[in-house]
Amino acid sequence: MTTKKPPIWYWIVGVVALIWNAMGVNAYLQQAYNTESYRAMYSKEQLEIAANLPSFVTAAFALAVFGGALASLLLLFRKKLAVMLFYVSLIAVVIQMGYLLINGYASSIPMTIMIILFAVVLAWFSKYSATKGYLN
Template structure:
């Protein structure tokens, strides 16, 4: 007889849906930036636009890995798949690679303002939390 899988409680579903929305915004930001959507990018200072447009292709690739694997991780959480853990892990690699480039080459002054730094910190905190949480859920048998 097969053992019943533990129930995913309300907190699990709240974290999953909030994570999905958070990661979906990251993907929207990526698509709008990569497609040079003028209305969306109008909010950015010229130095930020020049910086983003001047990023090497591998940094754009790392960014893509970061956002799309985070979204995939959230979708995998929705279906309670254990593969959410490695998806978030790959996302962390993409985030780390793009951040190493940004720190090593220097960012425009408008990107080092406290609000921008706060956003970068929030991205790291949320992703590390999602990795920790999905690992915990996998260990508890909530993720199949």
């Protein structure tokens, strides 16, 4: 099976996806290691909430960002596995952000919704790229 050469905007979306997910990985690692810069960004109440989140929410956070980062790399390498990983990342994002929204823990509702929408767009884009023949 041969693949089509993707247009320039494909590469732009791929790089933006990688940068976005790398920022997510950074946020996860800062939270996981409880860095000084992480603690400086949030109030004591917000830090207490984050420290007491259920483990499945933290696991969803990790799966969302690491899965999204790996999917972004695979997208840049034009591999079909990117599609599945973007969908796994999307499911994890919905679990994590859904929990935060339902329980009133989202510090910024517009940002929370944007994260969900970005995950939807990346999952759709990867599927679209596969159907266009850009992935092998």
